[in-house]
Amino acid sequence: MISWKNLDTLDAYQELAKVTSVNLVESMTGEKGAERVKKYSVSMAGGLTYNYAAKQIDDEVLAVLAKLADEAQLTEKFEALYNGEVINTGEKRRVLHHLTRGQLGEAVVVEGVDKRTFYAEQQRKYTELANKVHAGEIVNAAGEKFTTVVQIGIGGSDLGPRAMYLALENWAKKNNTLKMEAKFISNVDPDDAAAVLDSIDVAHSIFVLVSKSGTTLETLTNESFVKDALAKAGLDASKHMVAVTSETSPLAKSDDYLAAFFMDDYIGGRYSSTSAVGGVILSLAFGPEVFEEFLAGAAAEDILSKNKNMLENPAMLDALIGVYERNVLGYPSTAVLPYSQALSRFPAHLQQLDMESNGKSVNRFGETVDYPTGPVIFGEPGTNGQHSFYQLLHQGTNIVPLQFVGFKNNQMGVDVVIQDSTSQQKLCANVAAQIVAFACGKEDENPNKRFEGGRPSSIIIGDQLTPASLGALLSHFENKVMFQGFVWNVNSFDQEGVQLGKVLAKRVLAHETDGALKMYSELLDI
């Protein structure tokens, strides 16, 4: 029997506050440090490893975190989720994004439809589309092949698919599987669409319009922008556009689109990269087989997340260490630092995933919680970040926990040796060095050159960023955020906090304002 309780009512949480905290400088120095690196490590899917030696944990802290995981019934709650219970209680919805990549538990049948079958059927449909486009069976009016695919979407319909595309673009080039170049239009700023349209050959472009409700203002506006451009080029928009939406949306059965692919209310935008929202564009760009590998990586990682033993469940472990850092150690933000240029927009995706899911002040019963929930998430790829904001991370007055990601091999296979090492070796040497620098610090006579250390980090290490390892990485963070939401007892699957701004913006556009809003509208010439 599942019970939803606030974190501060759990016995293990009280116990956690009393555990002696770990001195990282001491623990990570010398042979003791080497032992920790060996010991505090767990395998993930896709050939990845999650190493948490440089976190402020030891066996005692881990034992209490494991108790907390049990007491908060994380495994049971995950099980309820993937078996189709209404976990998104605010909106009275199931949470089924895991079914877009596999069957974790019982069949989930809604109104006579088996949802795993439904999502798989959508995948089959857009696989067929992609194959036909690649084979030249679906072509433009002049009978020519499409060369570019452009996603029109915002938020979850943009950040995840964009980050995944960038993550695999060079891998696909190298592996001769880049079928089409992908572009993205998201912002309602008209210069966004105009610049993308300027950069492509519209006659050979296919557009993927993504809006679950079919009513997202930015997306409909940008659709219209694109249709204008197609019309000006003498093209029939309906031959250049497909839709990803829900079956009940106005876009679902429209003749304006070549085809429509469906998601539903059980897939939150920020959890939709493995649904048709990511699937159509990624299958078109890389080929359906590549997207399939990506899904398999995510599915394999999902299975690990079922493990009741926290120490063998990387997402749960990461989640609980994060809760310890947020609620006991009191750190208000977390940096995500992938040592991989291909992951340049992965932090922006995690920023949405995490902050939109767990940036809540009320629990799932609508009661205000008395403890901090989701942290601020930010990040840039290394080594770039080292030459930017790492100064504050090393010597600032607040401690920021760090999440590194690194790969032994690069994607494109081109490299250069300078001063006896390759660029890839330099990249990896830097991330190794940073972990130890943050943890151990360094004494110095000059206080300006002193590093106090004690700054916690973890690292996910892989052989290479591939479709499978990317899928595992994505699933890891999705499930981590889900587990943290369970611990904080918030609903990680709604986003009521985005509504008020929309309502007021409509009022501005209708000129139905007074007071400060009217004044700002005038200042902005609306």
Added chain:
Amino acid sequence: MISWKNLDTLDAYQELAKVTSVNLVESMTGEKGAERVKKYSVSMAGGLTYNYAAKQIDDEVLAVLAKLADEAQLTEKFEALYNGEVINTGEKRRVLHHLTRGQLGEAVVVEGVDKRTFYAEQQRKYTELANKVHAGEIVNAAGEKFTTVVQIGIGGSDLGPRAMYLALENWAKKNNTLKMEAKFISNVDPDDAAAVLDSIDVAHSIFVLVSKSGTTLETLTNESFVKDALAKAGLDASKHMVAVTSETSPLAKSDDYLAAFFMDDYIGGRYSSTSAVGGVILSLAFGPEVFEEFLAGAAAEDILSKNKNMLENPAMLDALIGVYERNVLGYPSTAVLPYSQALSRFPAHLQQLDMESNGKSVNRFGETVDYPTGPVIFGEPGTNGQHSFYQLLHQGTNIVPLQFVGFKNNQMGVDVVIQDSTSQQKLCANVAAQIVAFACGKEDENPNKRFEGGRPSSIIIGDQLTPASLGALLSHFENKVMFQGFVWNVNSFDQEGVQLGKVLAKRVLAHETDGALKMYSELLDI
């Protein structure tokens, strides 16, 4: 006589802590709110306005902040800085980036050289280079014009120039002044250089190598990467590359470059966008006249920063409100939210500018300070961010102060009317709506849909993002960060916190490691 004192020793700071804090919900509702929007506003250069009505200030708070500005001698310290005193005491260096765009005070003569003349001479030299490249007087070996310029640099040699290029790329296209496309290589990840090289025609590309010391590992490695590619294409690298460096660096007098342009130790990387570091690539990309307009915007804003009256000095005012939020109200991070797709990388530049400058725990005498200094800075363009992390900003358990930027007009002049408004109007309506939503919140029976409000923001409003307004915007933030450094009594112009990681990375590459560092090196196959 200037005295450098810690913030917590200042009388005005003690007074500030005792001032009654402002209830934003109450102050910003109704006619009172409209009055605030009219009143709490100050003109900037470049046609910009800084409006701080939605910050937690009132006349009483402002009066104490003005006292604090006086007591901390902000005007006098800025004066000392631009007159050439050694403000970067740790490294015993002057701080002269303002001289790259104008003469604010007395002539600064170092070893017989007038520095304003020196920087102007560099600008004259790269103006000549740009004009000759555009006129086809400097061409490739085949006698053909260069069409692309690629910057090789990292940190301050990348983030600022990249953000400025993206900010003006579409404006320049629209105004027929985009002379060359610009690209950037920064990360030591070999896939970064490989991908950029894949995307350009090297035979028609000119590379700008930027490293003040001439020893930056990432940059030299990427130079070598590029030279390999040029050699493989049968091209003479020395005919395709210019250097931006200091006169004493190994790059300064090398035959490996077509030309070399100089900066010096008095220009910090993160303050170098208006020096040759930004000047060479931006003059090549947009033409020297456009870069000149950008400098003029910055220079005009610098002059406003000299004003002793805080209420007429937008950078100082912004700085002090930020100190109030950080040190009295206790907010640990700040979001920068430009409602302009062109400013997509401006937050990443500010992240470096701010966090590398003021992420310090010791004062300029090396003594540990007992108060928080620089906050975490992050941000993405609106409206994209609204569909991402704004949930946490509206309803999360921590308050994050917000810095909005908005423009009445877009850059490309193409737009579409949907539901009776243009995209640009929708963009502006959204930022106006957000300010009021954050400040005033909204009651609701359903606690999940309740917005408590009281979340402070300011907005910089302009007619259009142009070279001049971009220059003013850049200068505003540079000077804001400088003033905050003065208030916190830290040295905003060194970055000792980046050194330890470099040292340890070298040790990894030399295989001179033990303990945890050795273990991590093995895990990463180095």
